[in-house]
Amino acid sequence: MADYARMRDECPNVTENMKHCTCTYSACDKKGLCCQCLHYHRRNGELPACYFTPEVEKTYDRSIRRFIQSKK
Numbered sequence: 001m002a003d004y005a006r007m008r009d010e011c012p013n014v015t016e017n018m019k020h021c022t023c024t025y026s027a028c029d030k031k032g033l034c035c036q037c038l039h040y041h042r043r044n045g046e047l048p049a050c051y052f053t054p055e056v057e058k059t060y061d062r063s064i065r066r067f068i069q070s071k072k
Contacts (some may be wrong), residue, residue, distance in 0.1 A: 004029040007036065023049035024059055 008014050011045040021031050030037040037048045046062035056070045 001028065002036065004033060004036065007033055020050065022052075025049070025060065051056055 011033060012066070013034070017034050018032040021034075023031055023037075030038075030040060034048075041048045041062055044062075045064065045065050047064060048062065049057045051067055052062070052068060056066065057068075
């Protein structure tokens with residue numbers, strides 16, 4: 001398991017990343033760690049919260065299918 005707390009302490013961009021993080025999942029340990037977030041969601045065939053509108057993000061359906069539907 002990754003040590004996200006250590007990564008957060010070492011990430012020079014975490015403060016700026018947090019200004020733009022739209023993830024509403026309260027237990028997310030990757031908030032502010034965009035690289036880790038992207039890798040996580042890519043492995044799961046998903047996109048991160050920042051790709052979605054606030055309404056769609058709140059559903060936690062991060063699928064690529066849902067992203068495409070939201071753009072129609």
